Amino acid sequence: MKKFILAxxxxxxxxxxxxxxxxxxxxxxxxxxxxxxxxxxxxxxxIDDDNDVQFVVKNRGFYLLNTPKxxxxxxxSMPSVYNVDLDDAAQVLASLKATNMYNRKMxxxxxxxxxxxxxxxxxxxxxxxxxxxxxxSEYMDCVIDFMFQAIDKWLEYFKxxxxx
Amino acid sequence: xKKLILVxxxxxxxxxxxxxxxxxxLSKAARMAYDWLASEGYKPSIDEDNDVAFKVQGExxxIDNDTDxxxxxxxLVPNVYEVDFSDEDQVMNALxxxxxxxxxxxxxxxxxxxxxxxxxxxxxxxxxxxxxMSEFMETAIDFITRGIKSWxxxxxxxxxxxxx
Numbered sequence: 365m366k367k368f369i370l371a372x373x374x375x376x377x378x379x380x381x382x383x384x385x386x387x388x389x390x391x392x393x394x395x396x397x398x399x400x401x402x403x404x405x406x407x408x409x410x411i412d413d414d415n416d417v418q419f420v421v422k423n424r425g426f427y428l429l430n431t432p433k434x435x436x437x438x439x440x441s442m443p444s445v446y447n448v449d450l451d452d453a454a455q456v457l458a459s460l461k462a463t464n465m466y467n468r469k470m471x472x473x474x475x476x477x478x479x480x481x482x483x484x485x486x487x488x489x490x491x492x493x494x495x496x497x498x499x500x501s502e503y504m505d506c507v508i509d510f511m512f513q514a515i516d517k518w519l520e521y522f523k524x525x526x527x528x
Numbered sequence: 529x530k531k532l533i534l535v536x537x538x539x540x541x542x543x544x545x546x547x548x549x550x551x552x553x554l555s556k557a558a559r560m561a562y563d564w565l566a567s568e569g570y571k572p573s574i575d576e577d578n579d580v581a582f583k584v585q586g587e588x589x590x591i592d593n594d595t596d597x598x599x600x601x602x603x604l605v606p607n608v609y610e611v612d613f614s615d616e617d618q619v620m621n622a623l624x625x626x627x628x629x630x631x632x633x634x635x636x637x638x639x640x641x642x643x644x645x646x647x648x649x650x651x652x653x654x655x656x657x658x659x660x661m662s663e664f665m666e667t668a669i670d671f672i673t674r675g676i677k678s679w680x681x682x683x684x685x686x687x688x689x690x691x692x
Contacts, residue, residue: 436663437634460623467630468639471592471602471651476631488635489652492663502655506599 387411394438394491395430397500402428404497421508429486436491438500442511445475445518446483454526459483462521466514472507473514485514550574557601557654558593564665585673599654601661603668607645608676609683617690622646625683629675636671638679646679648672 388411391399395417402409402419409419417428429439448459456477463475463483475485487507494500554562554574562580565572572582572591580591592602611622622640630637636650650668654661 434634439634457620457623460620460627463630464623464626464639467626467637467649468641468647471597471600472653474630474637477627478631490635490663490667492660494660499655503653506653 387415390415390432391417391430392432392435392437394436394494394500395428397491397494397497398428398438398440398504400497401501401504404501422512424512426508426511436494437488438491438503439486439488440504440507440511441484441486442515443484444482445485445515446522448477448481448483450481458522458526461525462518465521465525466518470514470517473510475514475518483518485511485518487511550578553578553595554580554593555595555598557599558591560654560661561591561601561665564661568665584669587673587676589669589672600651601654601664602649602651603672604647604649605672605676606641606647607643608648609646609680611640611644611646613644617687621683621686621690624686625679628682628686629679633675633678634671635668636675638675648675648679 388396388399391411399409399411399417402417407419407421409417411417415430415432417430419426419428425443427441427443429441431437431439446459449455459477463477466473466475473485473487475483477483487510489503491500551559551562551574558580562572562574565580565582570582570584572580574593575581575590577593579593582589587605587608590604590606592600592604594600594602609622612618619640626638626640626646630639636648638646638648641647650672652664652668
């Protein structure tokens, strides 16, 4: 029985590894560096069907958007920050005002309202000639930290706009 | 004659010292950007708010000199367009255009400022030891310059939709 469990576990691990290897090869330069950073930090992650990297920090889901056509673009995204009821005009206006306020006052993180009412955050940069994980790790640390701060800030702006 | 040469030399030295003092007030990120701009022939200067200023295709670009966040680098191109706050439709269309712009463009964002001016932004984090900022600087300048035109197109689309 133990041998059987071990065999199954090894098969699964091998399959997962093979899948990851295949997908890893499709990551852009910037995404690959960030992907290596995630593994170095032990942040749980997986490469999805679109070859984007999903990862989790403090129970929050993030994405690394993989853009092979723009290989040095590093985009980190935090989806589903808030769901706006698009039938509620006051909520839509407040969310646009909060997003505007955030983009005006704060740096690095860009919040935006999607067509289906989702507020999501993202941050873009170009990694230039970066070649090692160390070249991107400070940036990654900073963006992830700012994303968490941005949630509270955006909600504060949203409530302020909604109540006025 | 010797006196005249001495006076001129002292004046020049004083001017050089003054410039050096100005540069010393810049944050790490602003200083790196200033040096890059100077090396690329953009002729940057330091304005009355101690921000770095330079001109591209008729628009004044600024780089925040934020000494509280010395490694955060932010471009601003303020007041490119004006919104009349007394016209609710105009404000709504501008908010929608800013959101759409920020959501769909890489690196850059747009927002209405307190005075009703449309301002364009791009920001990144300058990591320690990361001396290569060429790609970010070139791309940010290029994307903002092109973005200024596309923001107006977005705004006009929203205004036309509203008219229909």
